[in-house]
Amino acid sequence: MNGYRFVSDWMLETSAEELWKLIEEPERADWWRGCSICKVKAGSSGDGIGDEYRTVIRTRMLYKLSFTAKIVEKRKPCLIELRADGHLEGSGRLEFEQIGACTRVRYTWEVRTKKRWMNLWAPFFRPAFVWNHNRVMADCIDGLTTRLGIRLISPEPAEA
Numbered sequence: 001m002n003g004y005r006f007v008s009d010w011m012l013e014t015s016a017e018e019l020w021k022l023i024e025e026p027e028r029a030d031w032w033r034g035c036s037i038c039k040v041k042a043g044s045s046g047d048g049i050g051d052e053y054r055t056v057i058r059t060r061m062l063y064k065l066s067f068t069a070k071i072v073e074k075r076k077p078c079l080i081e082l083r084a085d086g087h088l089e090g091s092g093r094l095e096f097e098q099i100g101a102c103t104r105v106r107y108t109w110e111v112r113t114k115k116r117w118m119n120l121w122a123p124f125f126r127p128a129f130v131w132n133h134n135r136v137m138a139d140c141i142d143g144l145t146t147r148l149g150i151r152l153i154s155p156e157p158a159e160a
Contacts, residue, residue: 002122003090004129006109008137011153016096016103018148020077023094026053026069031143034058034136040068048074055084060135061128065115087115102153107137 012019022028026037036056043050048071056066067086074080080094090111097104113119113129122129138155145152 002119002126003112004110004133006107006130006133006137008105008107008109010105010141010155011099012103012105012141012145013101013151013153014103014148015101016077016098018150019096019103019105019144022144022148023080024048024076026055029143031147033139033143034060035140037069043071057136059132061132063115084111087113089114109133 022031027039029035029037034057038054039051040054041050041052043052050071052068052070054066055069056064058064065087067084067088069082069084069092072081072083078096082092084090084092088111090109092110093106093108095106095108097106113122118125118129141152141155
């Protein structure tokens with residue numbers, strides 16, 4: 001399996017609370033182009049920790065990735081941490097930091113691919129896979145800013 005570590009940073013012209021309202025119910029992420037999220041299991045605590053979501057991403061490179069994301073930590077309105085298992089295996093950490101009238105959004109995604117063809121071709125296509133990830137995340141931010149009617153102040157593409 002091949003490992004990837006992506007860190008995406010954005011500064012959005014909105015409050016962390018407004019972002020949280022949209023993000024805390026991932027199954028309602030119809031604003032994210034190419035991504036569908038469906039809740040498959042509720043955690044026992046009722047606070048979202050332990051909830052599991054089936055996520056399917058249709059990428060710009062015309063392949064799909066699907067995985068189950070389990071919420072392992074959640075602190076309103078600043079943090080959601082998850083564990084992924086499926087075509088991608090690893091962890092994600094979404095952090096919101098209020099800075100004046102803006103919110104810094106940082107998403108750290110540390111995963112390994114479990115699709116055989118991706119692992120076989122990774123030595124040749126890694127730059128394309130990184131580009132593809134950056135497009136998926138750009139679609140996320142584009143959809144989010146459009147839905148909320150807010151402005152993206154500073155984007156930073158993810159590094160891998």
